[in-house]
Amino acid sequence: MLFTMLLVSMLSHSALSSTVPLLTICSSAFTYSPNDQFAANLKRLLDALSSNTAQNIPNRPGFYNTSLDVLQDRVYGQALCRGDISSHDCQECVHNATHYIFTNCNKTDAIIWYELCQVRYSQSPSLAIEVYTGNLLDYNNQENKIVSKKTRFRKALMYLMNNLSIESAFSPSKHMFATGKIEFSKKKTIYGLVQCTMDIPPELCKQCLDSALGDIDACCSFRQGGIVLGTNCNVRFELFQFYNDTKNSPLVYPFPKGDEWKIWKTLVVTCTSILLLAIIIGSCAVYLRQKKGTKRDDTKENALLQELARPKTVMITQEGNLVTSEELPFIDLATIRAATDEFADSNKLGEGGFGSVYKGELPDGTEVAVKRLSLKSRQGLEELKNEVILIAKLQHRNLVRLVGCGIEGDEKLLLYEFMPNGSLDFFIYDSERRCQLNWETYYNIIAGIARGLLYLHEDSRHKIIHRDLKPSNVLLDHDMVAKISDFGMARIFCENQNAANTKKIVGTYGYIAPEYAMGGVFSIKSDVFSFGVILLEIISGKKNSGSYLTEYGHTLLSYAWRSWKDGQEVEFVDPWLMESSPPHEVLRCLHIGLLCVQEDPEDRPKMSEVVVSLRGSESVSLSEPKQPAFALGRLVPSDQSTVYPTMNGLTLSTILPR
Template identity: 55%
Template sequence: MMEKDRISSAMIIMLIILMLKSVNFVSGTENLIDTYCPDNFPLYTSSTSFQKNLKLLMETLSSNIVASNTSFFNNTSTGEGLDKVYGQALCRGDITNSTVCKECIEKASKDLMNRCKSEDAMIWYDVCQVRYSFQMFFSNAVYTGKYPKQNDLEKRVSDPTSFQQVLTYLMNNVSNEAAFNPAKNMFATADIEFSKKKKARIYGLVECTKDISETDCRSCLSSAITELNACCSYREGGIIVSRNCNVRFDLFEFFNASSSVAPLLIFPTSKGGKWKPWMFVLTICGSILIISVLIVFCIACLRQKKAREGDEERTERTLLQELASPKNVAITQEGELISSDQLFMTLATIKAATGNFSDTNKLGHGGFGTVYKGVLPDGNEIAVKRLSRKSWQGLEEFKNEVILIAKLQHKNLVKLLGCVLEGEEKILIYELMSNRSLDQFIFDPFRRPKLDWKTCYGIIGGLAKGLLYLHEESRLKIIHRDLKPNNVLLDHELVAKISDFGMARMFSENQNTANTKRIVGTHGYMAPEYAMEGLFSVKSDVFSFGVIMLEIISGKRNNGFYTTKLAPTLLAHAWRLWNEGNGLEVVDPILLVSCLDSEYEVVLRCVHIALLCVQEDPQHRPTMSNVVVLLGSESMALPQPRQPAFSSGKAIHVEPTASINHSVNESLWSNVTPR
């Protein structure tokens, strides 16, 4: 009888423990982990259509939650056009009760609306997360992890080294399960023993949103685990949350093990027999050999490093001498002379202006370095290009920009304000273009409608005048060599300004062409004679200009124009439509809507001029002075364009040593000259 009483008592105690766990687990739905409410995104007001769509989306987000393999997830959107709102909700994979899930999403949605007025925001609770944005982010895996403050409250472990080894093993195994086991549906849990004496265990949980691929899920989890190790591998618990994945561990069972069926992992330990004498001899000899090789390798590396540093010191010393040369002066628009050494600023000034190159001030990243936004002590906003360290290309670009571009002053060229050359730092400072680059307008479905035909026509004209200045009107003859929408910046009035002259080349007064073995530039914008043979001239830039014109007019990229049945490239597509007499079909419908009836002929004329610029033979292309005249005159007759380059996969051959015969070109364009 006493035995039965003991069994009954034990069962009651176990039942009470399970009930307490259940209560704690359900109450966990109320625990806020973190929020994402950025200040650098636009804010909405209660009177906007965006806010009304957002409110409607948040009210219906929980009711539209869909169960998939026992997991609750929802991607949805509300509204149309620029006021469209995209929303996502996810409940943790061990939540099997739809009521618990919906209650958490409802609370998270209301909380997010109260906390944030940004057009992009996110909130994480223990068992659910909610996100909304003005951008379509579904299936877009971009890792930006967050470190919740609750991590700082966790106690430290007594043996952090061995604890981290076991923790890493646990989280990597459970991540592989979540990402690559379809039955897990992007969610997995597990536990592992890390102290046999104390019988202590680590419990781990990982999860990804259901709209990303297996590979993106594992990549996201790897990044999160790296941050988890950095912040919390010496603590008794830790959590990292992000847009697409979350990771967490603790020393107690914080998840619903009955629903997720968490496996018990065993940390691998080495088990070997006794070592024999020959094993010791082999190990010692092998170690000595490896150490000897490493010493020789290190000595060789040190010698090479010293030689390289000597070369760099000589190169930078030579560069400073060139910059200090009296011939390297800039002329301002007011006619004042500025020597290039006056352009130098201190590194301390630029660090203060950019918040010590803070990521929050990062504008973008290019082939030669990173660009930051900054504010000088006088209040002027600047764009700071920090060139890659230990880069010969970066040093060459620096020299090109300071010596060459500082001499050029035109309203359609980005102005170089200064530079820094201190130690390993090579920095260029420009005027800030508030609307950034042209490609962010013409290829962005949200910003594209802001460019009506009048604005596009102004951008095309400004770009043409900037090139004309480089080719013919400045004291130098400059070939840009890397003209593309990324290198055309827009100021606050959407005036086009050419930037990035690191690959530019200067010609002498009587020089028309040059040849190089080092092809630089971007495929899709390089003229065929340059891409195939390394031969470049002003006509190379004319080709790039024609491609950009077609991209502005059509809203499509030349690179990656895969319309299969139509054409392999944008140039081929435009050429086919032109030959069929349907030139206006090249034009983006958004531009046509903004055109007056009288402007259709101007649009079609621009398509015609663009096709003249991208002709396969450089002799048939107009000069930029021809282009400026043709853009400014609606009555001047245009010659019929010939087949564009790369429209049929044909590669032309140009002899690098041969001089170009200009007789054909001059007769073709003799009646088109500037006034």
């Protein structure tokens, strides 16, 4: 099940005002103008949602979806009211939501949540098929106190919410909505509510709720309340009755018998085990201190392996990212060996910095690319954990999908969707293979890379910096759709974080931004620089790492800049490309590429601006580019260079500015 979910931890009843939105997301990169046809269609659609959602309450409680298409500007929309409210309250809430979202969001895809309803519209028809991008938000609510008797509370909470999920999904009379309560002590009761939109089948409703409860369990099962807001399902619990008790009869669940004794028994066994373990560790302390540093590394490696492979585990990163092993299928080694014919050389697709990649076919016929990390590489394990945490929940058309993970003994394996057309570098550097693709395909590849980066930088649950974007990390599927891959070096940024500094420079020479190569400072603008280099390479058919002794400069970037400055842009573009494509489109891409590789990160555009520029064609004006970074730079002689270790086994030489 693919869906979008935002996790909110908040408790005070006053914080959930019925007149103030809980959350609004204007997620599309594309905007509309107040006077265009899309705006007119959207206004009519939102009015229809407001008037029709409440009318459906007798038969299909508080849910309505529709679409409108005038002059081929189609827009889809849906509204959902909480199942325990009246028709009047439903209509009022949807009216407020549609008015607010139309007034405050000019994007072509948006969703808004109130306490009593939610409204969404989109250009896409697949409103019921959503991408999971869970996000943990810390509101620092002082009233959201930690409960006492955490184990008993969690047991009661999950027992209640799991039962409510089953009722809402599979009981037709519930209309995918259920409320209930459970008494976990003599004076305290937990109240719960779950609901799904009615455009999905019961099985997907249950799957959506299970995933939401997984995040509730990870973040809030020891607190006095929590809410999950999703496009297809919502979950909430409190220690006070927040729903209408008369509108929809709540379910009452008794606390499972024997739990108190089980809890004490568990505590006694756990404490005893810890004590015995402490004695064993103490008796071996002298021996452990004599072990070499490599043994400490092995211990850390084993801990990472156990963390990844533990069944039903929840991994929470320092950035608040949630990943559960239930969400990422773990595939046994025997299945992977059979899929790759025992990692046969005939199935080998290539060699990377951390190991080999093989083609395989799973028992269900799914073709996969199996990334087999080096058997004894601790760096490979760090990369594996980073990729699992990052990609497990990242789902986008222009990102390679992680199918599964295999960890057994020394074997560390990642399984991705198979890309039959290989990587972008296979086509752009070879004069014969370049001609196999037309300009439309190249243009779509450029736009696809841009959309993938936009998702990572602005539209995913966290701001993610790839840090190793290059043509070999852009893969092409059956339809030549570009998909960004290899997230082993990626970094997550906090919501308000714009840049970070590191002493360990990673990446590939030729694609690293100057501020990162020389000062260790990286940001979303570092990825923009890498994108600009790839764009210039696609247009010219040349590598940035090469040397071009022409009248226009010594490097690809200086070559592009001098050609542009002297009005000789066609000298830079591959002649075949210029002959087989609309010249204005190619030259516009050259213009965008030069804007992306400017020396000052502040001068480079954001990926949202790049996407709009590519999509807007001549209607979107572009600023004049400045001289790019290292346009006349040179490598320091090897005996004078400062070498930085990198995670992929490469080294970087310090580069002198102009």
